[in-house]
Amino acid sequence: MLKLLDKTAFGTVFKIMEHSFPLDEHRPYEEQEALLQREQYRIVGAMGERGELAGFMAVWEFPEFLFLEHFAVAETYRNRGMGAAMLRELQAHCSKPICLEAELPNNELSRRRVAFYERNGFSLNPYPYIQPPISEGRNPVPLAIMTTGGQISADCFSTIKDRLYSEVYHVSRDPEMA
Numbered sequence: 001m002l003k004l005l006d007k008t009a010f011g012t013v014f015k016i017m018e019h020s021f022p023l024d025e026h027r028p029y030e031e032q033e034a035l036l037q038r039e040q041y042r043i044v045g046a047m048g049e050r051g052e053l054a055g056f057m058a059v060w061e062f063p064e065f066l067f068l069e070h071f072a073v074a075e076t077y078r079n080r081g082m083g084a085a086m087l088r089e090l091q092a093h094c095s096k097p098i099c100l101e102a103e104l105p106n107n108e109l110s111r112r113r114v115a116f117y118e119r120n121g122f123s124l125n126p127y128p129y130i131q132p133p134i135s136e137g138r139n140p141v142p143l144a145i146m147t148t149g150g151q152i153s154a155d156c157f158s159t160i161k162d163r164l165y166s167e168v169y170h171v172s173r174d175p176e177m178a
Contacts, residue, residue, distance in 0.1 A: 020072035068100040087120040101143040122146040132169040
């Protein structure tokens with residue numbers, strides 16, 4: 001189901017991304033596209049009935065874990081089991097823990113999203129986390145880290161946070177501490 005996408009699919013990926021994520025949770029087009037040059041970063045997608053892009057996952061592969069930075073299903077394919085199938089396939093082909101950032105479960109929609117990830121093998125971790133500004137002019141976002149394989153230790157959380165801050169967001173400290 002999942003296939004590695006190349007640069008030619010990026011315009012469609014970005015349209016789904018823009019529609020699925022708030023402005024503070026994705027980069028401008030050129031910055032997002034430039035990530036395709038990074039060795040650790042790739043985008044995989046699932047195709048719909050007519051061969052169109054139905055969903056995508058933007059992932060960073062690090063030695064300790066895989067970071068699922070962006071995951072979205074096109075609106076016409078939502079609530080049909082595609083997202084769950086994509087997560088199952090990703091987990092089946094990944095031998096290391098997978099982590100992602102999720103909205104804090106403080107309203108009905110975010111609680112439903114967290115519950116979706118929990119039904120699909122992720123655990124919500126109790127440690128405070130702030131996504132640094134993803135790009136110039138963007139704001140930090142309070143989020144939660146979810147991981148496969150159960151809740152993680154504080155040390156493991158610190159390793160994940162440090163790696164994300166340095167490799168993905170290019171910051172050296174927590175935005176709240178700056």
